[in-house]
Amino acid sequence: MSTPDPSAPEDEGPDDRAADSGAPASDAPPDGGAPGAGPEDGEPDGGAGGGAARPAPEGRIDQTVFQTFLGSVHTHGGTVGISGDGARTQSRRASGKVSPADIDSAVHRYAPPAPHAHALSELRGNHVVALYGAAGLGKRTSAINLLHTVAGGPLVTLSPADPLGWLAERDYTEGAGYLACGLVSSGEQTELADFTLGEIARRVQEAGAYLVLTVVTPLTDTRSGAIPHIGWSQPAHRDVLLAHGVDPARVTAATQEITSAHDLGDVVRFAVQLAGGTSLEEARGGLDLTGRVVAWFEDGRRTDDEILEVTALLFMVGMPERRFEAHLARLRERTAPVAEEPEAPAVRAGVLAARRPRRDGDSLIKIEYLVTEMDVDIPGPPRRCLVFREYGHRRHVAAELCAQFDDRFWAPVFAWLLETVQASGPETRLQIAAGLALLCGHDSFDAVREVFLQPWSAGEYGPRSWDTAIYVLWCMCVEDTTAPLALRTAIRWSRSGIALRRLAAAEAFCGELGVRYPAEALSQLWHLMENGPPYEGREAVARLYATLVSGAARDARVVLDDLEMRLRQHPRPGSPQLLRTLNVALAVLSIRDGTTGHPAAARHLLMPGTLLGPFAKIWSTAIVNRPARAAAFEALYDVLHAMSVLSPSPEERLRPLAEALAASLPDHEHGPFRSEFERYVNRRRDPQSSGRLLLSILLSIFTPNSRPHPVESR
Template identity: 30%
Template sequence: MLTGPQGTGKRSGAVALLRETVGPTADYVVLSPDIGLDQLAERTFEASVGYVVLDRTGSAGAAEGVAGPSADFDWRRVRDQLRRHGAHLVITTVHGVTGRAPEAVRHLRWRPPALDKVVRARLVQARTPQDTVERAVTGMPPGCPIAVVADAAQRIAAGADPDQVWKEHTGGAPQAVREWFDVDEERSLREIAEVTTLAFAPGIGRRAFESLQDVLERLLEPVYFASEAVPPPSGASVPDAAGQSAAADGQDRRQPRRARPVDRRRSLARNSLIETEMQVYGATTREVMVFADAELRRWVLQALWRYHPTEYWDAVREWLGLVVDADHDPALQLSIASGLTLLGHIAFDEVVQSYLDPWARGEHGLTGQTVAAYVLWFMCLEETQAAAALTLVRTWAQSTHPALRGTALVAFSGQLGATFPTDAVKWLWAVLRSGVLDKQEEREAGLHAWAQLFLTLVDCQEDAGIVLDALAYRIRKEQRTRSAAYSATGLLALETALYVFTATERLSGRPAVARYIADRPAEAEVVAELWAAMLRYRPLRRDALSALLVTVRALPAVTSDPTTAAARLGHALVAVLPQAEHPLLADELGRLAVSRPARATEPDCVATLIGALNRVKDGHPR
């Protein structure tokens, strides 16, 4: 048990402990942050596997954070259960134990490592030249959070200049923002609109920036300018009750002069927080608006929240809603999402109540739901907000509101699922099985979420086996308890497995399961088990055969030894399929391959797979 403040490297420390204990190449399972000691004591663990609970809240019982016989007994049960299964667990939390810590489990006060050692270790491991290592260590500014130091070291290891990297973290951003806001005269509406627009939409071109700023200024005008009755000019008459003017002869009927165009570019040039940047794209360049220092964005949002009233934030909420409705550019959506994530550090309730909940309910359509999911994914990249994002989405998953459930499915299928895969599998299955997805499009969204979670875990090089293991467990349970047809739950597991095995990578279009088979040879058995279950269920057999053919043909593109991977999958299928199914599968797969010829330049992995089936068939007496 590691206790200490957030942002001090406890997560990395927990992973390092597991790697030293279980092994550097072993997987570790991330458990829910609000899991209780009773749940841990009753959980079945796998031998020689590492488990980690990040930023545990201890909400399962008040006694868990208080020393005493009861707390020690609960911890002892958890320890004994882990020993019984030969597993290992590390828990991190910001909440220390009141009084004397339980004796059954060691509670360690986490002490972050020296920052210079963190930089040096990471750069040496990346084989960075020694002179660059020394420049990086000596140029590091004091007071940097350990997460910033780790990110900077990663960028330097990738080839960035140390001086330029550390320049972004010199600590001058807070002072620059304070000086900009604390001038004698209040900043004008236009200046506030400039920094607000950039806070939520950095890195966009001038024309798009000015258009967004113009919309925001119109919404902010009622906040900054109270409507006043304008006195009539000298010599003019005031309209009567009927609207008729008793103007004297010679009334001035001249047309009003045209207003001078707003010169936003001149104003932007005077704004010390903003600058333009030329981004190179091949042979072309693009001028975009950025903060003079990347760290300014966070501090500008903090100052805006501190100094501006509710009416201002009401206008910002309406403005962002209009932007989300009108512009479907994914880059702009991501910028808005990252801005809301930064605002969440300061005003989490504001972000949830004004943006996440309404957008997740579909107030701004599918685009709003997508941006809400982006915000949650950004939160998962930061140690301080990941657990809060999980709690919020779990509430949506239990809701009866269809749009909230749909947004929860999307959130769990992405970075939230990669951060908390155990919770993602649990809640995706709960939503899918609950029967609330009665419409066909909602049901397909639930199945698609499972496929996307598997794809995300494969893309992130995380343990995607948790998805397959969950489906295999349910199918095994179905086969043990039913002797004839599958139940509705069993059929749902089979259909979900088919969706997972047909999920394709975003760029290459290849099945993600092909890369999974190539990267994790030991997992061929569970893949074959799921495929065998689908092949034996005749309504899904044709689709399962087609998916198997596409996957085997994709192996040459994902591994340098595709025939070995194909043979391994073939042997695994032989082990789980009944003997009578072997010649039938070989025959059907061969005919399907002939009808869909592959490129002659690639190894014939389908023939290798069929050969594995035939060799076993020939070895059995007829």
């Protein structure tokens, strides 16, 4: 069976599709090299970066900068994403068990499109169905509704990085529903693809499970019948409005405002506004974003300068006006044809008039006074900053630029971006990354990959470009349409022959990519640790844990469950494998949370509903393995101390954890633990009274003949 392997080395050669997606055919970057000509993954490493000339990145990326950037996107009048309501500033978990909250969100206010009944019938009879159609049709939401109707067990989202062939080999649970979003055609011949799809259907049917695939284009000939393929469509606009609670008396007039240019996200936002009491006229302002942007681009009066201005703003939302104008001037130089020096224009006509279009009523740009630290060391008073006139303009501008302009336009724009990234601070680089992520959602991923991601991730343009490559993947994770591409790209990087590219993969998995796909990120980090040259994998796993604890997804339990499983696989005390896993586990329990400065494990333990069993089992394993005992004591004390500081009722929160630890430790280890931990606390000479409180709680539990009941970890 021949299926594409996401772990295979990245194809570094030119791609014929790049000419259609805006990649420059030829343009010299600032250092004189070809912008898309990256070294092949299979070439020898040449030191830290796979080549002696490649500088190492300047330490790890500060993920707090990225989270702050996401939180300020709305303030800056733009949106990172390209679909949905544009208000989400953090990505959600996109693989593993679908949470009840996600199911409720998908089922609530659902308006079934025309193909829904047919798909439901096919799923009940065949157990497997594929929904195909363009992005923005609500296929994922429909798939959850279909599975929620027929499956009696849990719903599970499969990783988009899994090749199609893997779906034919995995096990399925009776009654469970499985969702595979964002799959791509394997490129196999029709007969082989049909065989693969037939094997998938057979395994799902024999297990008594249900599977829904969502794809943009059919995986094989839709007439083959191996798996029913059903073309998807938007639900009727009237149904969407009614499902969201719009007054039926207003539905007819509201429906007339919606056109075929509006995607489902536009219609849902419109419905939510109307249901919330917004007037039709006011709600229409948000609905017309697509039409207004399209009309602006098609207006024959548009000048080259105006086009360049919105192009620059796509990558620099929220930048102070004077700094923006300096960048815009360099873009104009890149795009201006070579000509004789023109006569100096009059001041009014040449300089001041350059800002006049921003005040016109039909401009896509406006001025906002914002307090910004973008690329400046000393924050000052509010500055005149440029933003898009409406919140959703940014994504529509990206769509129109990709649709209307070819390589002759994008070649100098890309060269300008390559130059700008190397001279800019993190906020500007984050905005550029967000703009590039938007392009990836509009059939320009090949261009972005070849011109930026491949050379940047290999360190060819220096540490700032290397950071920006990771920012691009993180920004891609915010949206369902581009998150699978980000995951596949990072997996390919992790298999690269270039050390800096593998390190870039690790950084990506520690941040927003790990929030999106925690299980996949954890698996890849262990792969890097076990198969790469010198690499601090234990630190990366710990940073992923801290990211998950601080993120909205709160899937940090994935890391603890994985560690617990790995510790069970290496039961022999003192074995190198066990000690290495313990080192990773203790790094996880010790890492500090970026918000509070206390151990992230303390914050996790104080969250409602956190199970204590996994923590207790990891600590008890470390305590009974003598080489790890000192580090285990230090991590335990620091976490308990942080909990006593962060909790208003320390003893109430500390005692259950101490009881869980006592239940996990073997009986014969209670005495040694009690005496040695008491000596450890006394040696620390903690001036705060919390140290004595911790000790008194632990000693009161670890007394002879006081065996607590086992603590359930599941």
